[in-house]
Structures are given as C-alpha cells and as structure tokens.
C-alpha cells in the first residue's frame with residue numbers, strides 16, 4: 001500500500017473479523033485498526049475505500065448526535081467521541097469545516113494516518129501530510145506536497161511541484177497542473193482545470209468544471225471558462 005517511501009504511515013492491516021460486544025475489551029482489540037471520524041456518506045465512502053484496500057475498519061466515531069452511538073454503520077459500531085481509545089489510528093471523513101473541528105477535538109488522543117487507495121499513484125518526491133486521504137484512481141506527480149488532512153477525491157490529477165494547503169478538498173476528476181499553490185481549506189470542484197504556475201487563495205471555491213487561467217484570491221468562488229469571481233466573502237463549508 002505504500003510503494004513510495006515518502007508516505008507517512010499507512011493504515012494497512014490484513015482483513016479480519018471483528019465482533020463488537022464489550023466496549024472495554026473490544027477497544028484493546030481495535031487499536032491496530034482504523035477509526036473513521038464521521039458517520040455520514042463520506043464516512044461510508046472511506047469505509048469502502050479502506051475495505052477495498054484490505055484495511056480493517058474498527059469503528060466510526062460520532063461527535064454531534066449522541067443518539068447515533070451504539071448503532072452501527074457498514075456493520076461497524078458507531079462510538080461516541082469520548083469513548084474513542086487513546087492512540088486510535090484515525091482518518092476524518094467530513095466536509096472542510098466539520099473536519100477541522102472534529103480533528104481539533106481529538107488531536108490529543110488520535111494518531112492520524114494516511115489512507116491511500118492502492119489504485120492511486122504517488123510519484124517519488126511527493127509527500128503526504130498527516131491524515132491526508134487519497135481516494136481511488138488519483139495521480140500525484142513528483143515533488144508535490146499534500147498538506148495535513150487534505151482529501152483528494154477519485155481520479156483527480158495533481159501536477160509536479162504543486163502544494164496543496166491543509167484541509168483542502170480536491171474533488172473528482174479535477175486536473176491541477178504543476179507549480180500550483182493551493183491555499184488552506186480551499187475546495188477544488190469536480191472536473192475543474194487549473195493551468196500551471198498559479199496561486200489559488202485559501203478558503204476559496206473553484207466551481208465544478210471551471211477553467212482557471214489566472215491567480216485566485218482568498219475567500220472567493222470562481223466559476224466558468226475562463227473562471228471569473230462569482231462570489232466574495234466565502235467561508236469553508
């Protein structure tokens with residue numbers, strides 16, 4: 001799962017069966033397995049990615065709706081955040097704003113690992129930050145730095161010598177050229193194209209299908225071909 005030596009620890013473990021009965025006993029058994037922060041559809045997608053990669057998921061973690069704890073998703077238990085074990089190996093499967101809140105909440109207890117689907121390619125010289133997730137069919141060229149807690153969705157392509165700021169989300173099929181700098185918590189919509197040597201600000205949104213040919217400021221939404229600013233004052237969603 002980690003053919004390139006530059007990746008942080010990957011959460012790969014042989015599949016095995018897991019019976020959830022008594023919390024205290026089972027938490028010990030869970031510690032070498034993956035915990036997914038979040039219980040929504042993105043969490044289910046990450047569960048599928050992990051399972052397909054042969055990584056055993058121990059549990060989902062909920063921090064908003066107490067009623068969900070004690071129930072199950074994808075045949076795994078949902079634990080309340082306070083019951084998550086110390087040093088649990090985690091990924092976070094939530095949208096940008098809820099992602100950063102949840103990560104702050106558990107940062108003293110969680111060990112954030114990378115989930116990289118084996119169908120993706122990360123060329124030598126590129127690095128992944130803590131908790132970064134690379135979905136299926138992604139291509140990352142060489143010497144690219146992907147920040148902490150970035151989510152790169154299916155079939156996105158990242159060029160060489162590109163930097164992706166922490167908490168950014170790169171949606172399916174986005175095509176980001178080389179020598180690009182993308183700011184923190186920015187969302188790059190599906191199917192968008194960003195030509196080389198541009199700076200994309202922080203907390204901005206590149207709309208689906210946009211063709212970006214010039215720098216994008218912080219906190220704006222751009223759309224169209226060529227992309228133009230459609231909205232200002234954008235905050236992460």
Ligand SMILES: CC(C)(COP(=O)(O)OP(=O)(O)OC[C@H]1O[C@@H](n2cnc3c(N)ncnc32)[C@H](O)[C@@H]1OP(=O)(O)O)[C@@H](O)C(=O)NCCC(=O)NCCS
Pocket residue numbers: 153171172188189190205206207208209210221223224230231
């Ligand atoms: C950009 C986006 C987030 C919408 O943002 P919003 O702030 O709600 O924008 P609005 O819908 O209010 O639209 C504002 C303007 O942008 C335009 N616009 C929005 N999305 C657009 C797009 N993808 N392409 C072209 N124009 C777009 C609207 O037509 C509107 O134009 P107008 O002011 O001239 O009428 C959404 O359209 C989008 O592209 N999301 C990304 C989806 C994605 O990647 N999903 C992945 C799922 S896995």
